[in-house]
Amino acid sequence: MRFIPALALAAAVLLSAVGGVSAQEKVLSERGDVSIDELSKVDMFRPEKDKETIPRNFQKQPPLIPHSIKGYNITQNFNKCMDCHSKERADATAATKVAKSHYLDRDDKKLENISPRRYFCLQCHVPQFDAKPLVENTYKPATKK
Ligand code: HEC
Ligand code: HEC
Incomplete structure (x- = not known):
């Protein structure tokens, strides 16, 4: 699983x-x-091969990363993830644009660039990994009405 x-x-x-x-x-x-x-x-922690995206389990789940992130560094001056995922670059790279929420500051004001609150992508997004669960998990998403 x-x-x-x-x-x-x-x-x-x-x-x-x-x-x-x-x-x-x-x-x-x-x-x-x-x-x-x-x-x-x-x-x-070896990088996984790129694969199909795993569907999200709930509406506000940060999607899992379906590709290797080896060498995709985030530094003070450069965010490699945004090199593909920014709204300006996404069409050319075929990456999903980061969600609109990622351009909002904490007062919901729209920013030109990625919000500092969303700068460190791996805080919320993790690569897909075929790991055995440590504990049994019976979570099921709510069914859509
Ligand atoms: C070289 C371009 C490139 C870079 C750099 C890159 N990505 Fe991606 N990413 C993609 C592409 C293309 C897809 C879409 C893959 C697909 O839909 O099959 C994707 C998909 C994703 C998704 C899944 C989106 C969804 O809706 O399921 C997430 C999350 C993601 N990337 C996060 C990251 C993070 C975090 C980084 C930096 C550590 C990063 N990406 C760096 C190209 C890139
Ligand atoms: C504080 C947590 C957090 C951080 C940091 C964060 N994200 Fe997200 N991300 C989310 C959540 C939650 C969602 C899904 C809900 C939403 O749309 O806001 C999401 C959605 C996405 C999507 C899918 C958008 C779509 O329309 O389906 C992509 C791609 C993505 N993030 C990439 C990134 C990248 C790249 C970074 C770093 C520059 C990043 N995220 C930083 C929480 C985060």
Whole structure:
């Protein structure tokens, strides 16, 4: 099953909160049993091949990234993602334009360029990854009326 790591984390946190310490002990992180300052031996961060987009599960879900992001750096002066996804570049690159929400500041004022709130794409968008769920997840999207 394809899976969203951020969602897994949220589910794990939620579960441990609900289930108390005992549930927390059972859930091993995707990194394995390795402390934060050590390098994880889990080889799960190699870039995935480009693939079909996975449909979104709910309306405001940040879509998963269906392509490799290797070398797509975001620096103070240059955002490689916007090199393809900006409204000016999207037609030429065939990338989906970033959503209109990405040009709004926190007062909903429209900006010329990507909003600083949306500058770090990977805060919300993660590449698709075929990872085994850490905990069972029975989430189902609401059916459309
Ligand atoms: C070289 C051009 C290029 C770059 C650079 C690029 N993308 Fe993309 N991206 C695309 C294209 C083309 C698609 C559409 C693929 C498709 O529809 O099959 C896409 C699709 C996506 C989607 C899925 C949109 C949807 O509606 O499902 C997301 C999210 C995304 N990219 C995020 C990113 C992020 C984040 C970065 C930077 C880390 C990035 N992209 C860099 C070309 C690019
Ligand atoms: C704070 C979270 C957040 C950040 C940061 C963010 N996005 Fe998004 N993105 C979303 C959400 C949520 C959606 C879907 C809802 C919407 O349209 O706003 C989305 C939608 C998209 C879409 C699909 C648009 C469509 O019309 O289907 C693309 C492409 C995209 N983002 C690319 C990017 C890129 C590239 C960046 C970095 C420059 C970025 N996003 C930064 C949350 C974020």
